[in-house]
Amino acid sequence: xxxxxxxxxxxxxxxxxxxxLQHEGFAxxxxxxxxxxxxxxxADHWDLILLDLMLPNMGGLEVCKEIxxxxxxxxxxxxxxxxxxxxxxxxxxxxxDYISKPFAIEELFARIRVVFRxxxxxxxxxxxxxxxxVLKLDSASRIVKRGSDTIDLTKRxxxxxxxxxxxxxxxxxxxxxLDIVWGYEAVVDTNVVDVYVRYxxxxxxxxxxxxxxxxxxxxxxxxxK
Numbered sequence: 001x002x003x004x005x006x007x008x009x010x011x012x013x014x015x016x017x018x019x020x021l022q023h024e025g026f027a028x029x030x031x032x033x034x035x036x037x038x039x040x041x042x043a044d045h046w047d048l049i050l051l052d053l054m055l056p057n058m059g060g061l062e063v064c065k066e067i068x069x070x071x072x073x074x075x076x077x078x079x080x081x082x083x084x085x086x087x088x089x090x091x092x093x094x095x096x097d098y099i100s101k102p103f104a105i106e107e108l109f110a111r112i113r114v115v116f117r118x119x120x121x122x123x124x125x126x127x128x129x130x131x132x133x134v135l136k137l138d139s140a141s142r143i144v145k146r147g148s149d150t151i152d153l154t155k156r157x158x159x160x161x162x163x164x165x166x167x168x169x170x171x172x173x174x175x176x177x178l179d180i181v182w183g184y185e186a187v188v189d190t191n192v193v194d195v196y197v198r199y200x201x202x203x204x205x206x207x208x209x210x211x212x213x214x215x216x217x218x219x220x221x222x223x224x225k
Contacts, residue, residue: 001026001027002025002026002047002048003028003044003047003048004021004028004046004049004050005028005029005037005044005046005048006018006021006028006029006030006031006050007030007033007034007041007049007051008031008032008050009032009033009054009055016105018030020105020108020109032056033056033057034055034056034058034059034060034062035057035058037051037058037063038063038066041071041073042066042067042070046073047073047074048116049074049075050078051063051064051075051076051078051095052077052078053077053078053080054079054080060077060079061090062093064090064094065094067094068093074115075095075096076095076097076112076115077090077095077097078099078101079098079099079100080101096115097114097115099111128140128141130162130165130166132164132168132223132225133212134147135165137161137162139162142158144161144204146204151204153200153203154199156196157199159181160180160181160193160196160200163177163180163181164212164213168223168224168225169223169224169225170222171220171221171222172220172221173219173220174193174194174219174220175190177193177220178190193220193221200213
């Protein structure tokens, strides 16, 4: 169940939003002023924060900045002001999106769905990042770096490195690597794996340093951290 923190000082509106969100299956906590909202935001994990711009004790912009300084939780700002300046200020303070009062609850739900979709995209991008020491591989962009240096790999070399980096500390048989990189139906000898491991080592290893990829006699290879 996704957890939402609602920081809103208008009691009737806060109660209405709370009930509607609960009906949609969200767990909701409500704060009615800025300082309390900030404390709750920083003290716990939230999947989304709905933050009113105009709050007593501490304004929404300041609350947003304080949260964003230490957390990347999605923030949807609620504002009674609809000027371009106010909207830009909200986004510049770290909000992911905004909605202007008065609004239909369906619009709020739509904006919440957009925020969650963006978060899923970010999480997906993070899942595409693999690392082993200073060696980094991004499956989405197909970029490999050793420190700040970009390493150019062929399609086969990239697939081979990706297989190793997805299986850190796991010994992979030559037959397994052959299936992953060349496919089950490929008519090639397992010796081709040895050839491409050599190509890969020449590109990713630092001269004089221990190789990222270790040979396991009679079995295959393993990448160790």
